[in-house]
Amino acid sequence: MNSKLLVKLDKILLATRNRDKIKEIADALNNLNINIVSAFDVDVPEVDEDQETLEGNALKKARELALATGLPALADDTGLEVEALNGAPGVYSSRYAGAGASYDDNVNKLLTELEGVPPSRRQARFRTVMAFVYNDTEHLAQGECQGLITETKRGEQGFGYDPVFLVPEQDKTFAEMTLAEKNNISHRGRALAKMVEYLRGVAQPG
Ligand code: ITT
Secondary structure (H helix, E strand, O other): OOOOOOEOOOEEEEOOOOHHHHHHHHHHHHHHOOEEEEOOOOOOOOOOOOOOOHHHHHHHHHHHHHHHHOOOEEEEEEEEEEHHHOOOEEOOHHHOOOOOOOHHHHHHHHHHHOOOOOHHHOEEEEEEEEEEEEOOEEEEEEEEEEEEEOOOOOOOOOOOOHHHEEEHHHOEEHHHOOHHHHHHHOHHHHHHHHHHHHHHHHEOOO
16 A cells, blocks of 8 residues: 555644644654644544554544545554553553543553562563555554653653653653654654655655
8 A cells, every 4th residue: 555656745734632742743844844734723533542553543543634634644653561561551551540641640650550660670662653644645654762661750851651761871761851852762753754754755846
């Protein structure tokens, strides 16, 4: 389904209602010279994220919004997989502490679940799957970032689980990094770098 046809890409719809993701994605797409609109700018249906994989949910979000608007749509589904919790919260990361949970609720639940787990057993990875859909063209890109879950929150930037996700090589949590620093090494930044390369290949100049 990976069409080689060139498409005229002057506008992309970001198929997300998460403003923090929009900020990071818009920054990474900045030099593509494409107008970016989001689910806050156009009338779009709510998408039920009922798939069991990040790939499934990302494709579902992009397909439904592309169909509803006629615009090329780019969706992001992200999960935090913690080794000591057998990969949880994973695809359920946004509702780990229950439906409607806040970022803080989810982080607090994670820290509680990991109470007593020593630093040597707190490995985790973030994984993002991005899906691009336009008519019958579909493309997926994945990015991962390995880290450790801290025992207490550190830093004020970023969002979600960022205050407890430590990148050992930098001795910083994502919440202690600027947006550019995070995008440079993060799961989303890596998925976006691959997606940007793909989009450059299919976009018709002019
Ligand atoms: P959309 O479905 O509208 O895109 P969402 O917030 O529901 O937004 P996800 O289903 O991908 O997005 O949920 C993933 C959750 O994981 C998200 O709500 C955050 O709590 C967290 N998350 C995602 N990306 C993150 C990041 O880069 N840093 C920290 N936490 C992140």
